[in-house]
Amino acid sequence: MIQVDRLTKSYGPVTAVHDVSFNVEKGQIVGFLGPNGAGKSTTMKILACFMAASGGSARVAGFDVFSQSLEVRRRIGYLPENSPLYADLPVAAYLDFVAEAKGVSRGARRSKVADVMDRCFITDMQHRLIGKLSKGYRQRVGLAQALLGDPEVLILDEPTIGLDPRQIAEIRALIKSLGGQHTVILSTHILPEVSMVCDGIIIINRGRVVAKGTQAELVEQVFPAARVEVEVAGPGEAIASSLKTLPGVTSVDAIGVEAAGARDGASRFVVESPRGRDVRGELVRLVAGRGWELLELHQVGLSLEEVFIRVVAGEEHAPQILETVVEEAQ
Amino acid sequence: MRGWLPVFKKEMRLYFGSPVAYAVATFFLFIAAFFFAPSFIQYADVSMRSAMQPQMGQSLNATENILRPLTYNMAVVLLFFIPMLTMRLFAEEKRSGTMELLLTYPLRDGEVLAGKFLAALALYAGILALTLSYPITVAWFTRIEWGAVLTGYLGLLLVGAAFLSIGLFVSSTTENQIVAGFGTFGGLLTLWLLGWFADSAQGALRTVIQQAAIIEHMESFAKGVLDTKDLVYYLSVTAFALFLTLRSLESKRWRG
Ligand SMILES: Nc1ncnc2c1ncn2[C@@H]1O[C@H](COP(=O)(O)OP(=O)(O)OP(=O)(O)O)[C@@H](O)[C@H]1O
Numbered sequence: 090m091i092q093v094d095r096l097t098k099s100y101g102p103v104t105a106v107h108d109v110s111f112n113v114e115k116g117q118i119v120g121f122l123g124p125n126g127a128g129k130s131t132t133m134k135i136l137a138c139f140m141a142a143s144g145g146s147a148r149v150a151g152f153d154v155f156s157q158s159l160e161v162r163r164r165i166g167y168l169p170e171n172s173p174l175y176a177d178l179p180v181a182a183y184l185d186f187v188a189e190a191k192g193v194s195r196g197a198r199r200s201k202v203a204d205v206m207d208r209c210f211i212t213d214m215q216h217r218l219i220g221k222l223s224k225g226y227r228q229r230v231g232l233a234q235a236l237l238g239d240p241e242v243l244i245l246d247e248p249t250i251g252l253d254p255r256q257i258a259e260i261r262a263l264i265k266s267l268g269g270q271h272t273v274i275l276s277t278h279i280l281p282e283v284s285m286v287c288d289g290i291i292i293i294n295r296g297r298v299v300a301k302g303t304q305a306e307l308v309e310q311v312f313p314a315a316r317v318e319v320e321v322a323g324p325g326e327a328i329a330s331s332l333k334t335l336p337g338v339t340s341v342d343a344i345g346v347e348a349a350g351a352r353d354g355a356s357r358f359v360v361e362s363p364r365g366r367d368v369r370g371e372l373v374r375l376v377a378g379r380g381w382e383l384l385e386l387h388q389v390g391l392s393l394e395e396v397f398i399r400v401v402a403g404e405e406h407a408p409q410i411l412e413t414v415v416e417e418a419q
Numbered sequence: 420m421r422g423w424l425p426v427f428k429k430e431m432r433l434y435f436g437s438p439v440a441y442a443v444a445t446f447f448l449f450i451a452a453f454f455f456a457p458s459f460i461q462y463a464d465v466s467m468r469s470a471m472q473p474q475m476g477q478s479l480n481a482t483e484n485i486l487r488p489l490t491y492n493m494a495v496v497l498l499f500f501i502p503m504l505t506m507r508l509f510a511e512e513k514r515s516g517t518m519e520l521l522l523t524y525p526l527r528d529g530e531v532l533a534g535k536f537l538a539a540l541a542l543y544a545g546i547l548a549l550t551l552s553y554p555i556t557v558a559w560f561t562r563i564e565w566g567a568v569l570t571g572y573l574g575l576l577l578v579g580a581a582f583l584s585i586g587l588f589v590s591s592t593t594e595n596q597i598v599a600g601f602g603t604f605g606g607l608l609t610l611w612l613l614g615w616f617a618d619s620a621q622g623a624l625r626t627v628i629q630q631a632a633i634i635e636h637m638e639s640f641a642k643g644v645l646d647t648k649d650l651v652y653y654l655s656v657t658a659f660a661l662f663l664t665l666r667s668l669e670s671k672r673w674r675g
C-alpha cells in the first residue's frame with residue numbers, strides 16, 4: 090500500500106532523509122520510530138504529498154506521490170506534527186470545510202462530521218473555537234480531520250501527543266480498530282504504544298532506516314541471545330561455574346548483589362543461551378541436584394526500548410556512519 | 420473543478436469570524452465618506468447659490484463634480500486597503516502550518532488559489548457595494564448619470580481585482596503577514612508612482628511607464644468611459660499576478 094524506494098530529501102545542506110526504503114502492506118499498522126531529528130516527519134510530509142523528495146520515489150495506494158499527487162491525496166488522511174488548525178473556526182465548521190474539501194457529498198457531510206467527532210470524543214466541543222481548545226482537544230480535532238472521508242491510508246505524525254492517559258488509551262484503541270481496513274503509518278516516541286498498536290516497526294536514525302520488521306523480529310535481530318535471570322542461594326563462584334557447564338548456555342554473568350537486591354547469601358546471574366534454546370528446565374534441575382536453593386527465575390523479556398536504544402546507539406558508533414557524516418561535513 | 424468552493428467558504432468564515440472584515444469595511448467607508456462629504460456639501464452650497472443667481476448654474480453637474488473625484492480617490496485608497504485584505508491569505512497559513520494540511524487535501528493548487536482570490540474579491544465587492552450609498556444619496560437630491568457612475572464602479576472592481584492578485588502573490592512568498600502587507604503596499608505604491616515619473620520621461624519610455632502605471636488606467640473609467648485598452652490592462656495584470664502566485668505555490672511543494 091505504501092512503497093518507499095530509496096527516498097532522499099535534503100534541505101539545502103542538511104540531508105534529512107537518506108536512501109530510505111520500506112513497504113507497508115494493506116491493512117497494516119506500522120510504527121515509524123527514531124530519535125528527534127531522525128527524519129520521520131520529513132518522510133511523512135513526502136508521503137502526504139506536501140513536498141517533493143530530492144531523490145527516490147514513493148507510491149501510496151499504487152500512485153506516485155509526486156506525479157499522481159491528486160490521486161494519492163484523495164486516498165490519504167494526514168495528521169501533521171503539532172496538528173496545525175485554523176484557530177478562528179469553530180470545530181464543527183472546520184470539519185465541515187475539511188469534509189467538503191475531501192469531496193464528501195453535501196448530503197453525507199453532516200453525518201460524516203458527526204461520526205468523526207463522535208469517534209474522536211469532541212462532540213461536546215463542536216461549537217467552540219479551535220483556538221480556545223486545550224492542546225489535547227486540538228490534537229483530537231486534528232485526528233478527526235484525518236479520518237474524514239474514510240481514507241484508505243492514514244499518515245499520523247505523533248497522534249497521541251498531548252493527550253491525557255485515558256484519551257491515549259481510547260485513541261490507541263481507535264487507531265488499532267483502523268487496522269485491517271485501513272493502512273496506517275504512525276510516528277511516536279512512546280514505545281509501548283508501538284508494541285500495543287503496531288503490526289510492524291520501522292526505526293530510522295539520522296535519515297537512514299536502521300531496523301525494520303515485527304517486534305519479535307527486531308528483538309531477534311538485535312539480541313541474538315535469550316536471557317534468563319536467576320537468583321540462587323549458595324556459593325557464588327561454584328554456582329557460576331556449574332551454570333556455565335549446562336548445555337546451551339553461552340555465558341553467565343554475575344550481577345552485583347547490592348544492585349540487584351538479592352537476599353543475603355544469594356547471588357544473581359544472567360544466563361544467556363541461543364534464542365529458541367530454552368535452558369530453564371535444565372537449570373532448575375541442576376540447581377536442585379546440587380542442593381542449592383532456587384529463589385527466583387525469569388526470562389528477561391526484551392522490550393522495544395532496549396531494541397531502540399541498542400539500534401540507535403549502535404548506529405551512532407558504527408564506523409561507516411561516522412565516515413559519511415565526515416564526508417557530508419566536508 | 421468545484422474545489423474552490425470549500426476554500427472560498429472557509430475564507431469567508433475566517434474574514435467574518437475575526438474582526439478583519441468589519442474593521443476593513445468600516446475603514447474604507449469612513450475614508451470614502453471623508454472624500455465624499457466635503458465635495459457634496461460644497462456642491463450643495465454652490466447649487467443653492469446658483470439657484471438664486473440662475474446666470475451661474477450652467478456647468479453644474481453632480482456626476483462630474485462629486486462622483487468622478489470620489490471614484491478616483493477611492494482607487495487611491497485601495498493602495499492602503501487591499502493589502503489588509505490579502506496579507507493574511509497565504510502568509511498566515513504558512514506560519515501556522517495549516518498550509519501543510521490545505522495542500523494535502525485533494526484540491527488543485529489552482530482551486531486553492533481561486534477560492535482565496537474569489538473570497539477576497541467577494542468581500543471587496545461587498546464593501547464597494549456599500550459605498551454605492553454615496554451616489555444613491557446624491558441621486559436622492561439631483562439627477563446623476565448612472566451609466567457613468569457604474570462604469571466608474573466597474574473600474575474600481577477591476578483595479579481592485581488587480582491589486583488583490585498582486586497582494587495574493589506577495590502573501591504567497593512570505594510567512595509573515597506584516598511583511599506581506601507592507602510588501603504589497605510598497606509594490607502597489609511603486610506601480611502608482613510610475614504615473615508621476617512618466618511626466619518627466621521622454622518618448623517611448625514615457626509611453627511604457629504610462630501604460631504600466633496602475634492607476635492611470637482608472638482615469639477613463641472615472642470619467643465614465645469604457646476603454647478596451649484599460650480593461651485589458653487590468654485583466655492582464657490580474658491574470659499575470661495570479662499566474663505568479665500559482666508558480667510560487669508549486670515551488671513551495673518543490674522546496675518544502
Ligand atoms: N524546513 C526545514 N528546513 C531545514 N531543515 C529541516 C526542515 N525541517 C526539518 N529539517 C531538518 O531535517 C531533519 C529531520 O527532521 P524531521 O522533522 O523529519 O525529524 P523527526 O524525525 O520528525 O524529529 P522529531 O522526533 O523531533 O519530530 C532535522 O535535522 C531537521 O533539523
Ligand SMILES: [Mg+2]
Nearest residue numbers: 129130131170
Ligand atoms: Mg517529527
